Amino acid sequence: MTPVPVAPLEEQKRIVAKVNQLMALCDELEAKLRQTETDGERLMKAAVRRLLDSLTAGQTRAPDKRKSNANPSSGSVRKHEF
Numbered sequence: 490m491t492p493v494p495v496a497p498l499e500e501q502k503r504i505v506a507k508v509n510q511l512m513a514l515c516d517e518l519e520a521k522l523r524q525t526e527t528d529g530e531r532l533m534k535a536a537v538r539r540l541l542d543s544l545t546a547g548q549t550r551a552p553d554k555r556k557s558n559a560n561p562s563s564g565s566v567r568k569h570e571f
Contacts (some may be wrong), residue, residue, distance in 0.1 A: 496504070 493499075
Protein backbone atom coordinates (compact mmCIF):
# COMPACT_ATOMS: atom_id res chain seq x y z
CA MET A 490 0.00 0.00 0.00
CA THR A 491 1.30 3.46 -0.92
CA PRO A 492 1.20 6.05 1.85
CA VAL A 493 -0.87 9.14 1.05
CA PRO A 494 0.31 12.40 2.56
CA VAL A 495 -2.30 14.17 4.68
CA ALA A 496 -2.21 17.83 5.58
CA PRO A 497 -1.99 18.70 9.27
CA LEU A 498 -5.32 19.00 11.08
CA GLU A 499 -5.11 22.83 11.33
CA GLU A 500 -4.48 23.08 7.58
CA GLN A 501 -7.44 20.79 6.91
CA LYS A 502 -9.66 23.01 9.08
CA ARG A 503 -8.45 26.11 7.22
CA ILE A 504 -9.21 24.44 3.87
CA VAL A 505 -12.69 23.39 5.02
CA ALA A 506 -13.42 26.92 6.28
CA LYS A 507 -12.32 28.41 2.93
CA VAL A 508 -14.40 25.90 0.96
CA ASN A 509 -17.44 26.72 3.13
CA GLN A 510 -16.87 30.45 2.57
CA LEU A 511 -16.63 29.95 -1.20
CA MET A 512 -19.71 27.72 -1.27
CA ALA A 513 -21.67 30.39 0.60
CA LEU A 514 -20.52 32.93 -1.99
CA CYS A 515 -21.66 30.57 -4.78
CA ASP A 516 -25.07 30.22 -3.12
CA GLU A 517 -25.38 34.00 -2.87
CA LEU A 518 -24.39 34.47 -6.51
CA GLU A 519 -26.86 31.81 -7.64
CA ALA A 520 -29.65 33.55 -5.72
CA LYS A 521 -28.74 36.89 -7.30
CA LEU A 522 -28.63 35.29 -10.74
CA ARG A 523 -32.10 33.77 -10.25
CA GLN A 524 -33.43 37.15 -9.10
CA THR A 525 -31.85 38.89 -12.10
CA GLU A 526 -33.40 36.33 -14.45
CA THR A 527 -36.80 36.83 -12.81
CA ASP A 528 -36.47 40.61 -13.02
CA GLY A 529 -35.43 40.35 -16.67
CA GLU A 530 -38.42 38.19 -17.53
CA ARG A 531 -40.78 40.60 -15.76
CA LEU A 532 -39.20 43.56 -17.55
CA MET A 533 -39.49 41.87 -20.94
CA LYS A 534 -43.14 40.97 -20.33
CA ALA A 535 -43.90 44.53 -19.26
CA ALA A 536 -42.15 45.96 -22.33
CA VAL A 537 -44.02 43.64 -24.69
CA ARG A 538 -47.31 44.37 -22.94
CA ARG A 539 -46.69 48.11 -23.18
CA LEU A 540 -45.78 47.85 -26.85
CA LEU A 541 -48.84 45.75 -27.64
CA ASP A 542 -51.06 48.10 -25.65
CA SER A 543 -49.71 51.13 -27.51
CA LEU A 544 -50.17 49.41 -30.88
CA THR A 545 -53.69 48.34 -29.97
CA ALA A 546 -54.55 51.81 -28.69
CA GLY A 547 -53.17 53.33 -31.89
CA GLN A 548 -55.39 51.10 -34.05
CA THR A 549 -58.58 51.73 -32.11
CA ARG A 550 -58.10 55.44 -31.51
CA ALA A 551 -60.10 57.87 -33.62
CA PRO A 552 -58.02 60.02 -35.98
CA ASP A 553 -56.76 63.26 -34.48
CA LYS A 554 -58.81 66.00 -36.14
CA ARG A 555 -56.24 68.63 -35.16
CA LYS A 556 -53.69 67.18 -37.58
CA SER A 557 -54.50 66.85 -41.22
CA ASN A 558 -52.97 64.20 -43.45
CA ALA A 559 -53.65 66.27 -46.52
CA ASN A 560 -50.94 68.58 -47.80
CA PRO A 561 -52.89 71.54 -49.22
CA SER A 562 -50.02 72.76 -51.39
CA SER A 563 -49.50 69.47 -53.24
CA GLY A 564 -53.01 68.09 -53.15
CA SER A 565 -51.65 64.74 -52.00
CA VAL A 566 -52.31 62.77 -48.84
CA ARG A 567 -49.37 61.95 -46.53
CA LYS A 568 -49.01 58.47 -45.05
CA HIS A 569 -48.70 57.88 -41.32
CA GLU A 570 -45.22 56.94 -40.16
CA PHE A 571 -44.86 54.38 -37.40
